[in-house]
Amino acid sequence: MSDVLLNIKNLKTSFRIKDTHYAAVDDVSLTVKKNEVLAIVGESGSGKSAFAFSIMGLHTRAKTEGEINYKGNNLVKASPNQMKKLRGNEMGMIFQDALSALNPLMVVGAQIDEAIFLHNPKSSKSLRKKQVINLLNQVGIPRPEKTYYQYPHELSGGMRQRIVIAMAISNQPELLIADEPTTALDVTIQSQILDLIKELKEKIHAGIILITHDLGVVAEMADRVAVMYAGQIVEIADVYTLMENPRHPYTRSLLNSIPTLTEVKSDLHVIQGVVPSLQNLPRTGCRFASRIPWIDESAHETSPELHEISPGHFVRCTCYKDFYFPEQAEEEHNYVAN
Numbered sequence: 001m002s003d004v005l006l007n008i009k010n011l012k013t014s015f016r017i018k019d020t021h022y023a024a025v026d027d028v029s030l031t032v033k034k035n036e037v038l039a040i041v042g043e044s045g046s047g048k049s050a051f052a053f054s055i056m057g058l059h060t061r062a063k064t065e066g067e068i069n070y071k072g073n074n075l076v077k078a079s080p081n082q083m084k085k086l087r088g089n090e091m092g093m094i095f096q097d098a099l100s101a102l103n104p105l106m107v108v109g110a111q112i113d114e115a116i117f118l119h120n121p122k123s124s125k126s127l128r129k130k131q132v133i134n135l136l137n138q139v140g141i142p143r144p145e146k147t148y149y150q151y152p153h154e155l156s157g158g159m160r161q162r163i164v165i166a167m168a169i170s171n172q173p174e175l176l177i178a179d180e181p182t183t184a185l186d187v188t189i190q191s192q193i194l195d196l197i198k199e200l201k202e203k204i205h206a207g208i209i210l211i212t213h214d215l216g217v218v219a220e221m222a223d224r225v226a227v228m229y230a231g232q233i234v235e236i237a238d239v240y241t242l243m244e245n246p247r248h249p250y251t252r253s254l255l256n257s258i259p260t261l262t263e264v265k266s267d268l269h270v271i272q273g274v275v276p277s278l279q280n281l282p283r284t285g286c287r288f289a290s291r292i293p294w295i296d297e298s299a300h301e302t303s304p305e306l307h308e309i310s311p312g313h314f315v316r317c318t319c320y321k322d323f324y325f326p327e328q329a330e331e332e333h334n335y336v337a338n
């Protein structure tokens with residue numbers, strides 16, 4: 001039996017702005033295996049959440065094309081009802097913004113209870129209560145019996161995030177998408193939550209998509225990493241290869257902007273410019289080209305593709321061959337200064 005849980009092919013998600021559709025996710029193809037953590041990294045606005053929402057069928061006004069193959073079904077074609085059955089059951093999502101993911105008018109215990117009941121309508125109330133308390137314990141809530149009866153506004157941001165996580169894992173999903181799950185949490189709670197996600201992977205062999213800005217979390221958690229820029233995957237590899245031998249200039253710049261304790265750098269590298277807005281995304285050529293203006297145009301492909309440069313290591317656009325670091329970072333610095 002194949003260990004591929006999710007097989008995404010040429011996924012494109014577009015938002016309509018005025019009369020035009022703009023793709024926030026453009027031609028994304030990747031797989032997620034059982035028992036693996038695939039991290040998705042990239043700057044704000046690169047399309048990570050739009051990608052996650054497409055998998056969960058949560059976009060209400062976007063056009064989604066391509067294939068999201070899950071257990072023999074293409075979820076792009078699934079009905080809202082089919083998606084509703086999968087969501088919260090086989091597929092869980094931890095949202096970035098805990099407050100908006102919770103109902104302000106319901107005590108949190110009842111919200112987790114509802115998530116269990118929705119997919120297990122025959123379960124008894126007393127059993128569900130035990131399950132909720134157990135989940136609250138698992139996510140590190142100190143007095144679960146009391147917290148059960150509290151409203152979201154009575155809890156701190158970190159506590160609310162843990163409630164959202166408890167809801168997402170309440171039915172032991174086979175696929176879990178965690179969109180910046182620990183951003184609002186302090187480091188001790190962060191490591192508890194990450195351990196919990198790891199446990200889910202190990203115990204039920206869940207496939208996990210972990211969206212994060214934190215490359216330290218990536219190094220600790222991920223089996224493979226996909227780097228997203230301007231709606232596209234620009235590099236994908238196993239975590240070791242990606243960290244040790246990044247090839248796309250964007251990945252290299254991202255990694256080079258992390259401070260280290262062992263290396264003294266006078267200046268941290270900053271990637272000049274920002275991810276272009278949806279309406280201003282270049283639709284042809286290498287999308288990163290405008291941020292590395294010292295690389296000659298001829299080094300970029302007209303229609304950049306993902307090239308497998310070693311087994312399992314894919315890089316978009318052949319411009320990586322002309323990118324040398326850090327010498328060119330200096331050139332970049334001079335270029336900007338002039």
Ligand SMILES: Nc1ncnc2c1ncn2[C@@H]1O[C@H](COP(=O)(O)OP(=O)(O)OP(=O)(O)O)[C@@H](O)[C@H]1O
Binds near residue numbers: 046048049276277
């Ligand atoms: N509902 C929407 N309508 C129009 N544009 C949208 C919508 N949702 C997202 N976008 C645009 O799509 C692009 C990708 O946004 P997305 O939220 O997926 O980025 P992200 O990488 O998840 O960023 P962050 O790390 O800040 O969450 C951005 O340009 C954003 O403005």
